[in-house]
Amino acid sequence: MARKKSRLGKIKRLLSVLLLLAMFLGALFLPPTFAHMTAENSIVQSDALAQNLVEQGRKLYEVERFAEAATIWQQAISAFKANGDQLRQAMTLGNLSLANQQLGRWSQAEGAIAQSLNLLQTAQNLDPKDRFQIYAQVLDIQGRLQLAQSKAEDALNTWQQAVDIYTKIGNQQAVLQNHINQAQALQALGFYRQAEKTLEESTKILQTQPNSPVKVTGLRSLGNVLQVTGDLEQSRQKLQQSLEVASSLPDKQATGDILLSLGNTVRALGQTQQAIDYYQKAASAAFSPITRIQAQVNQLRLLLKTKQFKDFPALLSQIQTQLADLPASRTAISARINFAESLTQFKKDTTADTPSWLDIAQILSTAVQQAKSLQDRRTESYALGVLGEVYEQTQQRSDAQNLTQQALLMAQAIDAKDIAYRWQWQLGRLLKNKGDIKGATLAYTEAVNNLQALRNDLVAVNPEVKFSFRDEVEPVYRELVQLLLQPGENSEPSQKNIEKASNTIELLQVAELDNFFRNTCLNAQISSKKQDQTTAAVIYPFILPDRLEVILQLPQKRWLHYATAVGEEEVRSTLKQLQENLTKPHTRRQIQSLSQKVYNWLIKPAEADLADSKVPTLVFVLDRYLRNIPMAALYDGKQYLIEKYAIALTPGLQLIEPKPLHKELKAIVAGLSEPSSGFSALPNVKLELEEIRSQVPSSILLNQEFTRSALQNRINSLSFPVVHLATHGQFSSKAEETFIVAWKDRIYVKQFNQLVRTIEQNRPEAIELLILSACQTAAGDERAGLGIAGVAFQAGARSTIASLWNLDDESSTVLMSHFYQELANKKLTKAEALRRAQLALLRNSKYERPMYWAPYVLLGNWL
Numbered sequence: 128m129a130r131k132k133s134r135l136g137k138i139k140r141l142l143s144v145l146l147l148l149a150m151f152l153g154a155l156f157l158p159p160t161f162a163h164m165t166a167e168n169s170i171v172q173s174d175a176l177a178q179n180l181v182e183q184g185r186k187l188y189e190v191e192r193f194a195e196a197a198t199i200w201q202q203a204i205s206a207f208k209a210n211g212d213q214l215r216q217a218m219t220l221g222n223l224s225l226a227n228q229q230l231g232r233w234s235q236a237e238g239a240i241a242q243s244l245n246l247l248q249t250a251q252n253l254d255p256k257d258r259f260q261i262y263a264q265v266l267d268i269q270g271r272l273q274l275a276q277s278k279a280e281d282a283l284n285t286w287q288q289a290v291d292i293y294t295k296i297g298n299q300q301a302v303l304q305n306h307i308n309q310a311q312a313l314q315a316l317g318f319y320r321q322a323e324k325t326l327e328e329s330t331k332i333l334q335t336q337p338n339s340p341v342k343v344t345g346l347r348s349l350g351n352v353l354q355v356t357g358d359l360e361q362s363r364q365k366l367q368q369s370l371e372v373a374s375s376l377p378d379k380q381a382t383g384d385i386l387l388s389l390g391n392t393v394r395a396l397g398q399t400q401q402a403i404d405y406y407q408k409a410a411s412a413a414f415s416p417i418t419r420i421q422a423q424v425n426q427l428r429l430l431l432k433t434k435q436f437k438d439f440p441a442l443l444s445q446i447q448t449q450l451a452d453l454p455a456s457r458t459a460i461s462a463r464i465n466f467a468e469s470l471t472q473f474k475k476d477t478t479a480d481t482p483s484w485l486d487i488a489q490i491l492s493t494a495v496q497q498a499k500s501l502q503d504r505r506t507e508s509y510a511l512g513v514l515g516e517v518y519e520q521t522q523q524r525s526d527a528q529n530l531t532q533q534a535l536l537m538a539q540a541i542d543a544k545d546i547a548y549r550w551q552w553q554l555g556r557l558l559k560n561k562g563d564i565k566g567a568t569l570a571y572t573e574a575v576n577n578l579q580a581l582r583n584d585l586v587a588v589n590p591e592v593k594f595s596f597r598d599e600v601e602p603v604y605r606e607l608v609q610l611l612l613q614p615g616e617n618s619e620p621s622q623k624n625i626e627k628a629s630n631t632i633e634l635l636q637v638a639e640l641d642n643f644f645r646n647t648c649l650n651a652q653i654s655s656k657k658q659d660q661t662t663a664a665v666i667y668p669f670i671l672p673d674r675l676e677v678i679l680q681l682p683q684k685r686w687l688h689y690a691t692a693v694g695e696e697e698v699r700s701t702l703k704q705l706q707e708n709l710t711k712p713h714t715r716r717q718i719q720s721l722s723q724k725v726y727n728w729l730i731k732p733a734e735a736d737l738a739d740s741k742v743p744t745l746v747f748v749l750d751r752y753l754r755n756i757p758m759a760a761l762y763d764g765k766q767y768l769i770e771k772y773a774i775a776l777t778p779g780l781q782l783i784e785p786k787p788l789h790k791e792l793k794a795i796v797a798g799l800s801e802p803s804s805g806f807s808a809l810p811n812v813k814l815e816l817e818e819i820r821s822q823v824p825s826s827i828l829l830n831q832e833f834t835r836s837a838l839q840n841r842i843n844s845l846s847f848p849v850v851h852l853a854t855h856g857q858f859s860s861k862a863e864e865t866f867i868v869a870w871k872d873r874i875y876v877k878q879f880n881q882l883v884r885t886i887e888q889n890r891p892e893a894i895e896l897l898i899l900s901a902c903q904t905a906a907g908d909e910r911a912g913l914g915i916a917g918v919a920f921q922a923g924a925r926s927t928i929a930s931l932w933n934l935d936d937e938s939s940t941v942l943m944s945h946f947y948q949e950l951a952n953k954k955l956t957k958a959e960a961l962r963r964a965q966l967a968l969l970r971n972s973k974y975e976r977p978m979y980w981a982p983y984v985l986l987g988n989w990l
Contacts, residue, residue, distance in 0.1 A: 177206035191456035197226035213250040221265040263292035383413030455497040508537035548577035571607040604635035633779030663744040726761040754912025773958035775989035797828035798853030815940040822947035848895035856902030858914030865914035879921035897924035958989035
C-alpha cells in the first residue's frame, strides 16, 4: 500500500509540474498524441455513431472537460466492441487513458492502456499499416503515463519503440513530434541537459526541412528548455527563430505562444520593460483566449513587481472582462486563480479600495464552483486554498482555517504534495496566530517533509516565472526554525527541538543549492544522517526577522542554543559595513569594532563551553549575508577567532564525510598571470605556481596552456589529489554568474560537472582539495557566498579553499607557500594548515591587516 501511495505521489507531482509549466510558460507540450486513423485507412463498416462519439470526446478533451471526454469515450468503446471493431476500440482505449491521467484516475489509465495493447497484439485480420500506426500512438500515450510514474527509463524505451514503428512506416513528422514531447517531459522531470540534447538533435533535422508547425514547436521548445537551464541569450535566439518560422506560415496561431515565451526569457534576463512589451504583443497576437489571459496575467505580475500602478486598472479591467467570457476549463480556472493572487498582492502593496477583498473572494468562489463542475479536485483544492489565504489577509481566521483544511484534505487525497505543502504552511501560520504552537509546528514539519519529497519537481519550474524559491519555499524552513526555537516550559527549547532546528537549517542549505543549480545535483552526495563530530564544534547562526539565533553542537551531540534580540535589518547593515571595510587597507579600528559586534552575537555566549570542550576546530553552517564574512576575522577585543581556532564552513554535515588527506601530496596547478577575457593581469601568479612546485610535485598550466580542455585532460590523466587554480573568478548567488577565468574563456559553475563526469568514468577518487586563490564574491550580491559551495560541490571536491575577495599582490603567494609547507605535515588537518598560513601573514607586519589574511575560507572536509 505504501509503495502504491509513493508511486501515485510521483505521478501527481509530475503532472503538477506540467500544469505549472503550462500555466506560466504557456503550453509547452505539443497536443497529446491522440490515437486516430487517417481517412484513407478508415473502415467503412464502422458505426457512424461511435465515430461521432470519438470526435465529441476529442473536442471535450481539448477544452479540458476531461471527465465528460472520458464518459463519451467509454460509450464509444462499448459501441466498437459490440461491432467487433477491435482497431478502433484499441484506439479509443488509448485516448481514454489520456483523459484518466488528467483526472488522476491512475489505475483506470493503466488498465485502458493494457487493454489497448492487448487488443492490438491479439486481434486478427487487421491491416498491418493500421495496426502499426495505432500501436505507435498508444505507445506514445503509455510513455506519458510511465514518465508520470517516474519510470523515465521505461518511458524512453517505450517511446523508442514508437519511434522505430514511425520510422518503419515512414512517418517522419511523428518521429520528430515524439522526440519533442520526450524532451519536454524530460525537462519537466528536471533532466534539462538530456532534454536540451534531444531538442537540439530534432531541431537540427527540422532546420533542413521546409517550415512547418512542428519546426515552430521544436524551436520554441528548445528556447524554453534553454531558458530554464539558464542559457538565456541562446533561449532568446531560438525563440526568435521560432517566431520567424511561424511568421512565414499561413497559420499564425503559434505566434502568441512564442511571444509569451520570449516575454518569460527577457523577464529572466532582467529586461522588465521589454518583457512587458512582449506580453502585450502576445496578448494582441494570441488566437487562444487562454494564451491572451496568460500573457496579461504575467504582465500584471510585472507591473506589480515594478510598481507601475498607473497601468494596472486598465489591464485589470481587460482581464476581468475576458475571464467572464471563458468557458470553464482547467487552464481558464487556473488563470482565474492566478488573477486573484495578483489582485491579493496588489491589495497588500497599496491602499487601493478597488478591487475589494469581496471582489477577489467572488473570483475565487467562481473558480471553486467551476472546478467542482469539472470534477477537477486538484484545481478545486488550489482555489479553496487561495480563498483561504484571502480570508487570512482579512483577519477572518476561523473561515480561513476551515477553507485551508478543506483544501489540504483534497490535496492529500490526490497526493498533490506541491500544493499540499502550501496549505500546511498556511495552516501553520493560522495555528501559530491562535497560539497553538504544537499544532503549528506539526503543520510546518509536514510542509517541509513535502518540500523534501518535491525536490526534483521544484527545480523543474523556473523561479523567474513562478515558483519563487525566496518567496514560496525558503520561508517555510525559516518559520519552522523560528517555531522550534521558541522558548519552552523552562524558557529554553528542548534538546530535541534544537536538534530538529539544526536539521531544518541543513535541509534549507541543500534546497538553496538545488535551486542554485536548478537540479538535484546533491542527491548522490547526501548521507542519510549527519556525521558525528569529535574534533569540531558545529555552529549554526540563523537570521530571523526579530532575532539572531545560534545553535551550537559540541562533541558527543551536546546541544546549546542562544539568541540575540537584534532585527534582521541591523544584522544585514552591520555585515555589509564589515564586508566593505575588510577589503580596505586603513580600516582596522572599524573592522575590529564591527567584527567584535558579530563575535558577541555568534561566539561570546558560548566562550566558556567551547574552551571546556577543547575542540581545535569550529565548523560554521552560515546563513544568508553571513556567508560573505570570513569567520576568521571575528574579534573578541584582544584576538581574532583564527588565533584560537581552525575554521571551516559547510552547508551541512549530511554533505561531508570528514577524512584526513593520506595520499601523497601532488597538485595540478593552473593560473593566469597575463590579462585575459577582459580581466587584468595577475603578475604574482607565476611566482605562486613556482612556489607550489617547489613545495609539492606539480603539473602546471600557465596562461595560454590553461584552457578548459587542457585542465580536464590533466584531471583525467593524473591521479593528483589537489587542484589549484590561481585565476580571476566570481562567486554569485546565481549559477550563470559564477565562473573562473581560463585563457580566453570562462568556465561556468555548471561546466564543472564535466570534470566530475570525467573523474567518475576514468578514476574513482574525487578531488581531495580544490583551491581557488584569486576569485572574489560578486559585488553587491548579499548571498554571493552560495557560489563557493556551488563550485565546490559541482567539482566534486571533498574540500575547497576559496577567497572572498581578490588582492593583486604577493600576499596570496606568501600564504599559499606557507599553506603547502604546513599541509605536508600529515599530522595537521587542512583547516589547521590554513590557519597556520593565515597566522603567518597576521604576524608579519607587512600583511597583518585582515584584508590580506582573512579572505581565505575552507569549505567541506576540514580534516
